[in-house]
Amino acid sequence: MLSRVADSIYWMSRYIERAENVARFIDVNLHLMLDLPTGSDQQWRPLVDTTGDHEEFARRFGEATQANVIQFLTLDPDNPNSILSCLRAARENARSVREVISSEMWEQLNKFYLMVNSAGTDPDVLADPHEFFSNVRMSSHLFVGVTEATMTHGEGWHFGRLGRMLERADKTSRILDVKYYILLPTVAHVGTTFDDLQWAAVLRSTSAFEMYRKTHGRIDPRRIVEFLLLDTEFPRAIHHCLIASRESIHAITGTPTGLFRNPAEQLLAQLCADLAYGQVDDIVNAGLHEYLDGLQTNMNQVGTSVAETFFAAKMAPPSTRKRTAIRA
Amino acid sequence: MKFLSYRPGSLFDEMFGENDAPRAVAKPLIDIIQSLPEGELLRRQQSAERALLQMGITFNVYGDSAGTEKIFPFDLVPRIVSSAEWSWLERGLKQRITALNLFIDDIYHDQKIIKDKVVPVEIMRSARSFREQCVGLNPPLGIWCHICGTDLVRHRDGQIYVLEDNLRCPSGVSYVLENRVVMKRTFPRVFEASRIRPVAEYPSRLRDMLESLAPAGVETPRVVVLTPGIYNSAYFEHSFLAQQMGVELVEGRDLVVSDGFVWMRTTKGFERVDVIYRRIDDDFIDPKAFRPDSVLGVAGLMDVYRAGNVGLANAPGTGVADDKVVYAYVPKIVEYYLKQEIIIPNVPTYVCADPKELTYVLEHLDELVVKAANESGGYGMLVGPHSTPELRAEFAKHIQANPRNYIAQPTLSLSQVPTIIDGHFEGRHVDLRPYILYGRDIFVLPGGLTRVALKKGSLVVNSSQGGGSKDTWVLTDDPRAVRERIAVEEPALATGALGN
Numbered sequence: 070m071l072s073r074v075a076d077s078i079y080w081m082s083r084y085i086e087r088a089e090n091v092a093r094f095i096d097v098n099l100h101l102m103l104d105l106p107t108g109s110d111q112q113w114r115p116l117v118d119t120t121g122d123h124e125e126f127a128r129r130f131g132e133a134t135q136a137n138v139i140q141f142l143t144l145d146p147d148n149p150n151s152i153l154s155c156l157r158a159a160r161e162n163a164r165s166v167r168e169v170i171s172s173e174m175w176e177q178l179n180k181f182y183l184m185v186n187s188a189g190t191d192p193d194v195l196a197d198p199h200e201f202f203s204n205v206r207m208s209s210h211l212f213v214g215v216t217e218a219t220m221t222h223g224e225g226w227h228f229g230r231l232g233r234m235l236e237r238a239d240k241t242s243r244i245l246d247v248k249y250y251i252l253l254p255t256v257a258h259v260g261t262t263f264d265d266l267q268w269a270a271v272l273r274s275t276s277a278f279e280m281y282r283k284t285h286g287r288i289d290p291r292r293i294v295e296f297l298l299l300d301t302e303f304p305r306a307i308h309h310c311l312i313a314s315r316e317s318i319h320a321i322t323g324t325p326t327g328l329f330r331n332p333a334e335q336l337l338a339q340l341c342a343d344l345a346y347g348q349v350d351d352i353v354n355a356g357l358h359e360y361l362d363g364l365q366t367n368m369n370q371v372g373t374s375v376a377e378t379f380f381a382a383k384m385a386p387p388s389t390r391k392r393t394a395i396r397a
Numbered sequence: 398m399k400f401l402s403y404r405p406g407s408l409f410d411e412m413f414g415e416n417d418a419p420r421a422v423a424k425p426l427i428d429i430i431q432s433l434p435e436g437e438l439l440r441r442q443q444s445a446e447r448a449l450l451q452m453g454i455t456f457n458v459y460g461d462s463a464g465t466e467k468i469f470p471f472d473l474v475p476r477i478v479s480s481a482e483w484s485w486l487e488r489g490l491k492q493r494i495t496a497l498n499l500f501i502d503d504i505y506h507d508q509k510i511i512k513d514k515v516v517p518v519e520i521m522r523s524a525r526s527f528r529e530q531c532v533g534l535n536p537p538l539g540i541w542c543h544i545c546g547t548d549l550v551r552h553r554d555g556q557i558y559v560l561e562d563n564l565r566c567p568s569g570v571s572y573v574l575e576n577r578v579v580m581k582r583t584f585p586r587v588f589e590a591s592r593i594r595p596v597a598e599y600p601s602r603l604r605d606m607l608e609s610l611a612p613a614g615v616e617t618p619r620v621v622v623l624t625p626g627i628y629n630s631a632y633f634e635h636s637f638l639a640q641q642m643g644v645e646l647v648e649g650r651d652l653v654v655s656d657g658f659v660w661m662r663t664t665k666g667f668e669r670v671d672v673i674y675r676r677i678d679d680d681f682i683d684p685k686a687f688r689p690d691s692v693l694g695v696a697g698l699m700d701v702y703r704a705g706n707v708g709l710a711n712a713p714g715t716g717v718a719d720d721k722v723v724y725a726y727v728p729k730i731v732e733y734y735l736k737q738e739i740i741i742p743n744v745p746t747y748v749c750a751d752p753k754e755l756t757y758v759l760e761h762l763d764e765l766v767v768k769a770a771n772e773s774g775g776y777g778m779l780v781g782p783h784s785t786p787e788l789r790a791e792f793a794k795h796i797q798a799n800p801r802n803y804i805a806q807p808t809l810s811l812s813q814v815p816t817i818i819d820g821h822f823e824g825r826h827v828d829l830r831p832y833i834l835y836g837r838d839i840f841v842l843p844g845g846l847t848r849v850a851l852k853k854g855s856l857v858v859n860s861s862q863g864g865g866s867k868d869t870w871v872l873t874d875d876p877r878a879v880r881e882r883i884a885v886e887e888p889a890l891a892t893g894a895l896g897n
Contacts, residue, residue: 072662073651164627165648168640224664321664379664 074169075228076380077162081170082232084159085178088152088185089209090240091142092202097244097274099198102135104266113138119243120150139198144189152205153189156182171219174212181208206276227317231375234317238310239368241297242361244275268293275305294357295349307364308344314371315341321379333374340367399431400815403822409553409812410824411476422477422872425590430474442473442817445579469572470865472816473583476827476847480592480874486549486557486831487841489741492731494545494833497562497718499734501541504717505531515733516726520750523801524723525770526716528679530686530699534712537610537705538836541712544603544674545833546570546846549741551812558744558809560828562727564719565711566676569846569866570832571634574599574641576868577844581881593881594843594871599832600641603674606836607642610708611671618671618708620644621661623652625677625693635676649677654697659707672708673698679713687713721770721804722748745807749800758805759796762789765805766856767796780856782808811856814867816849826850828858829869843871 098116114133117126122141125148130137145151149158160182167175184204188194194201213233220226248271265288272278272293280303285292300306315337319326322334329335352360405413412423419427430438449471478486503510504521511518521527546567548560577596581588604620611618624635626648639646651661652670660667675682681691686699701707717723725746728739747754747765758765762781769777779792796803813824831845847867848858858864 070664071645071647071651072664073648074645075664161627164632167633168636168646228664 070224070228072380074166075225076376077166078169078225079228079232079375079380081159081162081166081178082229083236084155084162085181085209085212086233086236087150087240088155088159089206090237090244091150091152091155092205093274094240094244094247095139095142095198096202097247097270100270100273101248101267104270115247117141119246122148122150136195139195143195143198143201144185146189153185156185166225169225171215173215173219177208177212177215181212184208224321227320228379231314231317231321234310234314235368235372235375237305238307238314239365241275241305241307241310242365242368244271245294245297246358246361247271264290271297277303277305291349291353294353298352299344299347299349301345308341311337311341311344311368318375331374331378333371333378336367336371336374340364340371400427400822403815403824405813405824407553408810408824409551409555411551411812411814411827412474413815420477422479426475426477426584426587429584429587429590438473439817439820441583445471445473445583448579448582449575470851471576471579472825472849472851472865472867473580474815474817474822475580475868475870476814476829477870477872478829480872482557483843483871486741487843489559489739490547490831490833490841491839492735492737492740493547493559493562493727494542494835494839496731496734497545497564497727498540498542498835500730501564501712501715501718502539503734505534505714510730510733513733515729516723520722520726520748520801521717523750524717524720526679526714526720528687528714528717531712531714534703534714536712537612537708540835542715542718543606543610543710543712543835545835546830547833549829549831550744550809553810553812557741559727559741560744561721562719562724563830564715565678567830567832568631568634568676569830569848570599570842571637572866573832573842573844573846573869575637576866577881580868588881591870592873592876594873595881596842596844599842600638602834602840602842603638604642604644606834606840607672607674607708607710609836610710612706612708615671619669620672620674621647621652621670623647623649623673623675623677623682623695625649625681629676631676638674649691649693649695652695652698654695654701657701657704657706659695659698659701670707672710674710679716682709682713721768722750722801725804744809747805749796749803749805754805755796755800758803759793761805762793764808766808767792767803767805769795770802770804778857780808783854783856808856811850814847814849816851816867818851818853823853825853826856826858827867843873844869 094116098113102112113135114123116138117123117133120142126133126138126141129147130141141148141151143152146153146157148154160178163170163175163178188201216226216229220229248267268288268290269278272281275297277297281293281296284296284300284303296303297306299308301308301312303309315326315334318324318334318337322330324330324334327338329338403413405417412420412427414420446468449468500510504527508521510516511521542564544567546563546569548563549557550560551557573596607620608618611620620642621644622635622639622642624632624646626632629635636646645661647661647670652673653660653662653667655667659670659673661670677693680688682694683696683698684691684694685696687694698707698709699713702709702713724743725748728743731737731739747758749755749758758767762779763784765779765781767779767781779788781789784792811826811828814827815822816825818825827847827849829845829847832842834840834842847869848864849867850856850858850863851865852863855863
């Protein structure tokens with residue numbers, strides 16, 4: 070497979086997953102705000118802080134009000150990580166590999182893009198954002214489903230899954246982090262009904278509420294962290310995502326599991342081992358935020374290694390002694 | 398919707414002949430259209446448009462906001478070509494491409510045709526499309542132009558003329574294939590009743606031809622389609638052809654020249670490329686040989702080509718033969734190389750480089766069509782009868798400043814085909830672009846792109862200038878000949894649903 074094609078499929082997937090997660094991200098915050106006692110300060114700034122784009126935001130928008138933050142993260146064409154920009158980038162990538170992906174995938178992505186793009190000119194969308202964010206999530210699910218059902222599960226598909234899973238792992242870690250940021254100033258609430266409500270909102274925003282209930286029953290912050298971080302079966306749990314990423318890389322390279330032939334395989338194996346043998350109590354006691362921060366850095370490194378191994382053209386062209394060509 | 402109120406008028410109509418009687422070739426189709434319940438044809442037209450939209454059959458418009466895609470408008474009423482007329486056209490097109498290839502080969506080698514004063518030396522000296530880098534090149538099989546799209550028009554007198562040769566990177570064949578798919582779904586009964594020749598074999602033919610250009614000794618050649626990328630107006634076609642042939646679609650940055658060969662970057666290392674169907678203009682394919690600022694091409698490609706280690710279709714330099722001034726000499730070119738009279742005539746052409754003809758052109762601007770020699774796509778063109786005195790004065794200045802760059806032709810009244818406009822039939826002007834492949838033998842695709850000027854009275858059929866397209870049906874008299882097969886029964890479509 071062409072490096073450029075693999076690169077485009079990988080990023081097409083990542084951008085769609087990113088758009089979906091930005092929608093989840095804002096949604097969890099909207100829920101948290103609703104649950105805050107009347108009169109407490111709105112907490113929108115942490116959302117921008119966790120995306121890493123706070124300087125850009127401060128320069129162009131100033132105050133972190135709900136409207137400003139949602140505009141910046143959703144429909145701002147100048148923010149490269151807004152939902153709109155993600156969809157544009159995903160579609161652009163898809164257009165360059167249209168002959169490789171299925172036409173159903175292209176059509177679904179096209180519809181998704183048109184839906185978000187038309188929201189950009191509709192003032193009602195941000196007035197009642199829940200429906201919009203739910204549409205974004207559902208369109209992303211549809212795309213993944215169509216991909217699953219119509220594209221050969223070969224090399225290209227694995228690059229798509231790799232992109233999606235790395236992105237999802239990163240974003241689940243950030244959603245956990247939002248809760249951490251929000252929680253900080255109100256440490257006194259720990260263990261109260263109010264705290265439970267907040268944790269339930271986090272679960273809901275990752276579509277994890279029902280699945281968590283089935284596994285653990287009672288709302289318990291440590292169990293929730295364990296579920297979203299260490300669970301191997303829940304599809305948005307970080308551990309699950311990294312296992313899937315690892316499977317896909319090995320399917321692409323043919324390296325047997327347990328061995329590694331490139332830095333991405335090596336680092337993913339280390340991260341998976343860490344999550345497999347880690348204990349949630351140790352993690353929380355040592356500081357969840359610090360742990361998530363380290364994890365995010367390592368996952369970024371996996372992304373960089375994937376790009377260097379598969380997409381960057383740094384290999385020296387092979388010698389051509391074997392094949393000689395003679396003009397007829 | 399019926400033909401009762403349709404009046405072909407004084408123009409040549411492809412469907413109706415003398416006394417407005419249906420032509421024999423069109424009779425079965427007209428009968429079926431007449432028998433459709435009221436509103437049915439319109440429903441089918443809408444279904445067809447929806448199908449094209451969903452298939453994403455689009456082109457990009459330059460000068461529009463970045464990357465804007467549009468649907469190429471499609472009209473259900475086809476252009477029908479009789480078997481006899483087609484076999485005449487086929488002979489004419491084969492003759493023309495044979496002669497033009499001999500001409501290109503001669504121009505880049507001995508230039509006998511110039512020494513023999515058949516084509517004036519000044520014309521060749523000033524041809525902007527002449528490529529110094531191609532002098533002495535020996536392309537595989539000795540052929541330069543492998544893929545050609547020739548624009549044909551029919552005048553009021555019923556005669557078909559060649560309007561233009563497209564010997565560089567002719568586009569549009571993807572519409573021919575997709576239009577046919579839509580038509581077969583829309584009018585299956587007509588396909589059963591008529592002997593319409595299929596067009597679906599084009600991608601396999603194209604692939605076979607491309608493989609025949611591989612360097613000697615390569616048993617299973619790797620063929621790729623080279624595109625400038627997603628912002629090119631014909632990107633859909635590049636991707637479609639790659640998909641239909643089952644080959645990789647590559648961009649310049651995917652390819653690299655090393656050790657005298659062309660390689661493509663894959664996730665598992667570098668793989669050798671043997672034949673490139675390039676959809677990038679000469680000027681951009683190799684920054685080392687042509688424009689150094691090109692980021693679309695592959696540095697060193699021309700060296701590999703010259704050494705015979707990669708095949709290119711078309712060969713660089715073919716543009717020299719579709720220069721609009723050289724066009725005027727094609728009848729002489731055919732006679733010179735083949736010792737034959739030209740089969741499909743040229744449109745009479747005034748060459749402004751000739752002082753006598755220049756005077757005539759300037760005096761008759763209001764009745765001529767003037768074309769710039771090095772433009773295509775309907776740009777740089779003046780249609781005299783449809784212009785204003787100001788426009789003509791401005792054009793006259795351009796012509797006088799650089800007469801070599803202009804030719805003029807009488808304004809033809811192109812033939813028309815009934816076209817669905819606002820819920821009824823109106824005649825609209827059409828042209829026809831058949832596609833020719835030239836490898837070990839010459840293959841003329843039985844069909845072609847019929848472009849239609851949707852604006853009333855307009856003669857400009859280019860997609861970039863508000864044109865649309867129609868399917869082109871080439872009939873065969875031979876009952877044993879391969880013809881279109883339909884598996885679907887007509888009633889399945891009677892609701893107007895198109896598979897969705």
